[in-house]
Amino acid sequence: MILEAVMLSIKPNLENDFESAFQQASSIIASMNGYLSHELHKCIEVQGKYLLxxxxxxxxxxxxxxxNSAEYQQWKNLLHHFYEPFPTVEHFKQVSLS
Structure with missing residues (x-):
């Protein structure tokens, strides 16, 4: 399992619009092969900051x-115009502690 982690900075005063668009985009990503789950978290201390x-x-x-999918183009059209600056996407794998 791979965990994709993205810190999102949303342009001022667009948080509600972003959250609505993200609800639409959620069904897109959830339909993809290899997808397991996703979560969106809103920062308490910093307005406009989210963790995906x-x-x-x-x-x-x-x-x-x-x-490389057509679905990604839909995702991109729904969400990418909200980001300032554009986020860095990082991938993580779980560390075995035993």
């Missing part, structure tokens, strides 16, 4: 499957 966590079966499910 997406779980994928593999890194390629996100970086190749989703990003």
């Amino acid at each position: 966590l997406v779980r994928w079966e593999t890194l390629e499910a996100h970086t190749i499957g989703f990003r």
Whole structure:
């Protein structure tokens, strides 16, 4: 399992519009092969700051499957105009502690 983590900074006064658009976009990402789950968290201390966590079966499910799909273009059209600056996407794998 791969965890995609993205810190999102939303342009001022667009938080409600972003959250509405994200609700629409959620069904897009959830329909993709290799998708497991996602969560969106709103920062308490910083207005306009969100944390997006997406779980994928593999890194390629996100970086190749989703990003090279027609669905990604829909996702992009719904959400990318809200970001300032454009976010950095990072991927993580769980550390075995035993």
